[in-house]
Amino acid sequence: MIFGAGHWLVAxxxxxxxxxxxxxxxSGTxxxxxxxxINNGGIMAFMGGMLGHMIYGIVVTLTYGAFLT
Structure with missing residues (x-):
């Protein structure tokens, strides 16, 4: 999850x-x-982005761990 949080902060x-x-x-389109x-959905976009990146971090960690063992 730390990897996902770092990725979320940068993104x-x-x-x-x-x-x-x-x-x-x-161009303004x-x-x-x-x-x-935050301009495209307020706090829901903020929290949704964080949750999505946390799930991403978990999936990457589990996938990486599966290849190490």
């Missing part, structure tokens, strides 16, 4: 700088998601 922070790179956001996608 969430990168969503804040997405307007600098995304052509649709620059797509709304900027904001840090941790």
């Amino acid at each position: 969430g922070m990168m969503m804040g700088v997405m307007p600098m790179m995304h052509a649709g956001i620059k 797509v709304d900027a998601p904001g840090v941790f996608t």
Whole structure:
């Protein structure tokens, strides 16, 4: 889960700088998601992103552990 939390922190922070790179956001056809996608769903997007990345961390850890044994 720590791996998932780290991944969530990095991915969430990168969503804040997405307007600098995304052509649709620059042109105004797509709304900027904001840090941790808070502009696209509020606290539900924040918590959903965290939960999804925690599950991702668990799956990666279990998969990696299965190949080690």
